[in-house]
Amino acid sequence: MPIAQSGVFDLNLSLTVFKAVILLILVFYAIFSLIILRQVDLMSKTLITHVSPVVKAIAIVHAGFILGLIVLVLGAL
Numbered sequence: 499m500p501i502a503q504s505g506v507f508d509l510n511l512s513l514t515v516f517k518a519v520i521l522l523i524l525v526f527y528a529i530f531s532l533i534i535l536r537q538v539d540l541m542s543k544t545l546i547t548h549v550s551p552v553v554k555a556i557a558i559v560h561a562g563f564i565l566g567l568i569v570l571v572l573g574a575l
Contacts, residue, residue, distance in 0.1 A: 517575045524568050531561045 538557040542550040 521568075521571060521575065524564070524571060528561075528564050528568055531557075531564045535561045 535557045538554055542554050
């Protein structure tokens with residue numbers, strides 16, 4: 499026996515909106531991580547220290563991780 503829809507709360511619509519919001523948040527975070535990557539690159543060129551390659555590597559791994567997470571979420575949704 500199917501569950502009656504109340505008209506106000508549609509489960510499929512709310513799940514679709516929830517998935518879209520999650521994906522939008524991840525895309526904004528990916529843009530943010532790419533901006534961080536650019537800022538770290540500019541900082542490394544301006545202020546040359548022995549820690550710069552480590553910070554740059556962490557920023558690259560972070561950007562790669564979030565881009566991989568977006569691909570994973572796209573596959574799961």
